[in-house]
Amino acid sequence: MILNFNIWSRCWLASFTKFVSLSFGMRSLFVGFLLGCTASLASAGQPFHDAVHPAAPQRIPGPVFCAYYDLGGEGIAYHDTEAENQGSGKLNPADGTYLNEFRRHEGIDISFTKQLNDLDSPCNKVIPPLGLLYIGWNEPGEWFDLTVETTESGTYVADLLYTAHNDATLSLTINGGSNAVSCSLASTFDAAETIPWRQWHHWNVARDAVTLKLDKGISVLKVRNVEGGGFNLATFVFRPAGAARSSPSITAVKTAGG
Numbered sequence: 631m632i633l634n635f636n637i638w639s640r641c642w643l644a645s646f647t648k649f650v651s652l653s654f655g656m657r658s659l660f661v662g663f664l665l666g667c668t669a670s671l672a673s674a675g676q677p678f679h680d681a682v683h684p685a686a687p688q689r690i691p692g693p694v695f696c697a698y699y700d701l702g703g704e705g706i707a708y709h710d711t712e713a714e715n716q717g718s719g720k721l722n723p724a725d726g727t728y729l730n731e732f733r734r735h736e737g738i739d740i741s742f743t744k745q746l747n748d749l750d751s752p753c754n755k756v757i758p759p760l761g762l763l764y765i766g767w768n769e770p771g772e773w774f775d776l777t778v779e780t781t782e783s784g785t786y787v788a789d790l791l792y793t794a795h796n797d798a799t800l801s802l803t804i805n806g807g808s809n810a811v812s813c814s815l816a817s818t819f820d821a822a823e824t825i826p827w828r829q830w831h832h833w834n835v836a837r838d839a840v841t842l843k844l845d846k847g848i849s850v851l852k853v854r855n856v857e858g859g860g861f862n863l864a865t866f867v868f869r870p871a872g873a874a875r876s877s878p879s880i881t882a883v884k885t886a887g888g
């Protein structure tokens with residue numbers, strides 16, 4: 631369980647609200663405090679899980695999928711500028727399939743790689759796996775948390791699978807710390823593209839995009855859009871600093887179909 635300032639702030643706010651609205655006695659204050667703590671701790675820093683993905687934090691070293699950002703909702707596990715999911719259930723209509731409906735009631739905007747959109751572009755720097763979930767429609771100020779479990783304390787380097795219509799900057803922080811690690815993404819815009827909307831789908835790998843010092847055990851990585859919109863974030867692939875890349879370095883998220 632990760633305890634940080636944000637969690638305790640929410641905890642106190644929740645208990646204070648219950649105190650004002652429900653009670654004037656010390657007993658009710660105490661009950662309200664417990665209820666507030668329970669609600670906040672249950673929804674903060676919780677690793678994503680569903681019927682396809684097991685209830686376990688993503689491991690470092692290894693691939694960390696952005697679409698598996700934490701459970702907890704707006705303001706707790708993520709911030710998105712508008713509540714609708716522009717991908718799941720919208721661009722990708724709700725049809726009962728796992729990929730089209732993936733987290734469709736959450737504000738973070740999610741889509742997945744498709745043949746024409748993503749694999750067939752001659753402007754790709756790399757070809758992503760088919761059916762790979764990713765976070766798109768990013769705007770400055772948006773963020774999401776990734777709860778991870780690191781097998782050994784040490785310094786880790788990550789490659790990032792992404793697209794970017796414009797140059798962009800991300801930041802990563804660990805466990806609510808103030809030392810943000812910056813990550814620059816070079817634009818993948820290409821004038822040779824013959825399909826205009828596909829300018830948002832040229833995949834690339836930012837090699838050694840971030841370097842993080844991580845303690846063994848559970849950590850929460852906060853990924854924030856600092857500058858630039860129009861990029862898609864799929865997978866951070868972490869390896870120990872100085873270690874060779876394993877192959878394949880990009881892995882598809884499992885889907886309901888396998």
Ligand SMILES: [Ca+2]
Nearest residue numbers: 710712714737
């Ligand atoms: Ca949204």
Ligand SMILES: [Ca+2]
Nearest residue numbers: 710739767768
């Ligand atoms: Ca968004």
